[in-house]
Amino acid sequence: MKAGELGHGLAIILSGEVNVTRHDFLDNHTPITVHGVGAFLGELAQLAGRPALVDAYAQGPVDALVIPPDQLRALLIAEAELGERIMRALILRRVGLLEAGSGGPLIVGRTSNSDVLRLEGFLRRNGHPQQRLDLETDTCAKALIERFHIDPGQLPIVLCPSGQLLRNPTEAELARCIGLVGPIDPDRVYDAIVVGAGPAGLATAVYAASEGLSVLVLDCRAFGGQAGASARIENYLGFPTGISGIALMARAYNQAQKFGVEMAIPDEVVALDGVGETQAGRFRLKLSNDERISARSVVIASGARYRRLPVAGLETFEGSSVHYWASPIEAKLCAGQEVALVGAGNSAGQAAVYLASQVSKVWLLVRGRDLASRMSRYLVDRIASLSNVEVLTEAYVTGLEGRDGTLDAIRWHQGRSGPEVRKAIQHLFLFIGAEPNTDWLSGSGVELDPRGFIFTGTQIPGTRPVFETSRRGVFAIGDVRSGSVKRVAAAVGEGAQVVAALHGYLSASNLQMSQVGAPPLSVD
Numbered sequence: 001m002k003a004g005e006l007g008h009g010l011a012i013i014l015s016g017e018v019n020v021t022r023h024d025f026l027d028n029h030t031p032i033t034v035h036g037v038g039a040f041l042g043e044l045a046q047l048a049g050r051p052a053l054v055d056a057y058a059q060g061p062v063d064a065l066v067i068p069p070d071q072l073r074a075l076l077i078a079e080a081e082l083g084e085r086i087m088r089a090l091i092l093r094r095v096g097l098l099e100a101g102s103g104g105p106l107i108v109g110r111t112s113n114s115d116v117l118r119l120e121g122f123l124r125r126n127g128h129p130q131q132r133l134d135l136e137t138d139t140c141a142k143a144l145i146e147r148f149h150i151d152p153g154q155l156p157i158v159l160c161p162s163g164q165l166l167r168n169p170t171e172a173e174l175a176r177c178i179g180l181v182g183p184i185d186p187d188r189v190y191d192a193i194v195v196g197a198g199p200a201g202l203a204t205a206v207y208a209a210s211e212g213l214s215v216l217v218l219d220c221r222a223f224g225g226q227a228g229a230s231a232r233i234e235n236y237l238g239f240p241t242g243i244s245g246i247a248l249m250a251r252a253y254n255q256a257q258k259f260g261v262e263m264a265i266p267d268e269v270v271a272l273d274g275v276g277e278t279q280a281g282r283f284r285l286k287l288s289n290d291e292r293i294s295a296r297s298v299v300i301a302s303g304a305r306y307r308r309l310p311v312a313g314l315e316t317f318e319g320s321s322v323h324y325w326a327s328p329i330e331a332k333l334c335a336g337q338e339v340a341l342v343g344a345g346n347s348a349g350q351a352a353v354y355l356a357s358q359v360s361k362v363w364l365l366v367r368g369r370d371l372a373s374r375m376s377r378y379l380v381d382r383i384a385s386l387s388n389v390e391v392l393t394e395a396y397v398t399g400l401e402g403r404d405g406t407l408d409a410i411r412w413h414q415g416r417s418g419p420e421v422r423k424a425i426q427h428l429f430l431f432i433g434a435e436p437n438t439d440w441l442s443g444s445g446v447e448l449d450p451r452g453f454i455f456t457g458t459q460i461p462g463t464r465p466v467f468e469t470s471r472r473g474v475f476a477i478g479d480v481r482s483g484s485v486k487r488v489a490a491a492v493g494e495g496a497q498v499v500a501a502l503h504g505y506l507s508a509s510n511l512q513m514s515q516v517g518a519p520p521l522s523v524d
């Protein structure tokens with residue numbers, strides 16, 4: 001089996017030996033391990049039946065017991081202890097590939113290019129291995145560009161393990177090429193479709209699938225939502241030393257897959273059919289690629305998106321100099337430099353603390369008179385103890401200077417009558433709150449509050465189960481819900497709680513599946 005080919009599941013070696021290797025774009029093969037009798041071949045990709053990330057060559061005749069993905073998932077659930085061992089091994093093998101930077105597509109372009117960062121960020125947030133060649137420093141990169149006759153306007157290029165070459169692809173094109181997402185069966189009717197794979201959506205998926213419902217989760221970016229952007233979550237129950245948002249969310253994502261949840265990432269939902277269009281208790285959702293999918297119930301967990309700063313030219317610097325995340329990718333870009341960060345909430349505080357460990361100085365620009373009014377005490381104290389974070393209160397950005405997407409300087413005012421300050425800074429981080437992701441609900445009949453968040457339960461006249469929206473069978477949870485507490489734990493709790501409401505709705509409609517894996521009942 002070669003990297004890029006669709007795997008058959010987990011293979012237990014009964015006799016013979018299999019060499020596991022990785023190959024690069026020059027077809028050099030590097031050994032990873034040799035599996036003999038009693039060992040098994042496979043990593044996380046096999047759980048969801050996705051293409052292999054490494055090559056496996058039989059050394060002579062080999063007998064193997066192949067467990068297809070659906071039976072592998074059933075085994076993990078039925079045999080708890082064995083399942084734990086196998087799951088741990090699958091995860092550790094993926095972590096090994098991520099740490100070694102081996103397997104996955106090869107991105108060729110300039111390190112600081114915003115499209116390179118976009119593609120790297122997408123793969124990293126989806127826990128997918130990747131390799132990169134820097135056009136400025138790597139002679140191989142130049143050779144590749146010449147070999148494929150690439151114009152500068154087509155950069156970056158991506159070489160997929162299947163051998164396909166993509167020129168500056170969208171995230172969706174890249175995901176399709178590497179098998180992260182495929183077409184969805186338009187005839188399948190899921191018990192529940194969950195829009196959004198943040199903590200709320202993933203919690204719903206885990207609880208609903210573990211209780212026997214068929215679930216499809218869609219996300220237009222990556223799993224983890226805003227929580228995936230958090231450098232360190234310190235207030236989530238059970239993690240006294242804190243945990244990075246991506247690590248917490250990756251656990252939830254793998255757990256959901258173990259219970260057989262189908263994932264479509266990245267796939268964007270652009271519409272939910274209107275009230276009169278819903279037939280026989282089936283909701284239909286339209287995707288940005290024009291695909292249509294159906295379910296007996298819908299859980300909206302589409303969360304919120306970052307607010308932008310009203311400064312001229314901001315969008316020209318986004319991706320390369322203006323950032324809405326502070327992950328290791330961004331930190332590498334501005335290592336040792338001075339950066340500016342705007343915001344006063346907990347997410348801004350966490351980002352400031354993280355960046356302070358990577359850069360020479362963080363200028364923290366706060367609109368209010370102090371930090372304490374919006375930020376948790378532990379973060380305020382931590383920031384106060386950092387000598388390279390300077391907090392500027394009553395400060396606001398007035399201008400950005402630079403060209404070709406790269407910032408040269410930032411201008412700001414401090415205080416009502418203070419002079420305009422100009423600082424040579426190349427990276428600006430924005431953590432200034434979020435707006436609900438509800439544009440796609442226009443025309444759906446789901447009622448929103450004046451700020452665009454979704455009304456649920458008692459906020460709607462009449463008797464409604466908790467989290468049900470103004471449309472029966474459509475539920476909303478997490479940050480997107482009007483009046484929600486914007487916390488990971490709250491989102492997870494609502495994700496668990498909504499499943500009871502789903503059961504109630506589905507059984508009342510006499511539509512619930514009777515057991516895991518059973519074909520959906522016909523409602524026609």
Ligand SMILES: Cc1cc2nc3c(=O)[nH]c(=O)nc-3n(C[C@H](O)[C@H](O)[C@H](O)COP(=O)(O)OP(=O)(O)OC[C@H]3O[C@@H](n4cnc5c(N)ncnc54)[C@H](O)[C@@H]3O)c2cc1C
Nearest residue numbers: 196198199200220225226227269303304347478479487488
């Ligand atoms: C940097 C940062 C740090 C934070 N730190 C903490 C912390 O330490 N502790 C804490 O408790 N909280 C923290 N929070 C807040 C917490 O992350 C959020 O409250 C939580 O993530 C909300 O979860 P959610 O699932 O409701 O929504 P989100 O996390 O916003 O997830 C929504 C998902 O829906 C997807 N989506 C949106 N529209 C569509 C569509 N049309 N089609 C398909 N998919 C769609 C999005 O891509 C996203 O992945 C932090 C937030 C940020 C930004």
